[in-house]
Amino acid sequence: MDLSRVRDREPRRVTGEERKAAVVVPIVYRENEPYLLVTKRAEDLSDHPGQMSFPGGGRETYDENLYATALREAREEIGLLEEEAEFVGQLDDIRTVTEFSITPFVVEIPDREYEPDDREVAEIAILPIAGFIDDQNHELEQREHPYYGEIVIHYFRVGGYTVWGATGRILVQFLELATDWRAPERLDPESYG
Secondary structure, eight states: OOHHHHHOOOOOOSSSOSEEEEEEEEEEEETEEEEEEEEEEEETTTSSHHHHHHHHEEOTTTOOHHHHHHHHHHHHHHOOOOOGGGGEEEEOEEOOOOEEEEEEEEEESSSSSOOOOTEEEEEEEEEEHHTTEEEOEEEEEEEETTEEEEHHHHHHHHEEEEOOOHHHHHHHHHHHOOOOOOOOOOOOTTTTO
């Protein structure tokens, strides 16, 4: 994995959405291999219950900036301390169907036990990046999106979890920048399993 393209990237910003959110894309190293920490959202949340996501949430008026939002939310959701997060870079903003613009920040964090806040997080999973770039664990589906028209939805099935939706879109960009993996742009049964 090479994080230089993440570090050097000038991210695209989304404008026009009143609701802003930020997430951290947390990299953990285990035995010199890179992993990603993801959370399973609590089942009783109003937005995206039970889905896999990166730690993060909506910006509050007292947050200094969106990176502060991401770190505050990660502290609340998994107990990540601000000083433990080593900033790597920022990915492109994305829009969601719930009318948020999400700003993802890639960080490296220690390999330790994290504590889920059970009001928001049902479970924490630390999954190998090798699993995400294995094409056997990746599927595509075409759908209509309210902003983008016809889009491809990416499903990553790793370690018994399925990552998709906004988190899947963030993951695609991260993997394409940090690894040699490339996502197919369209559903093509002849060239993609």
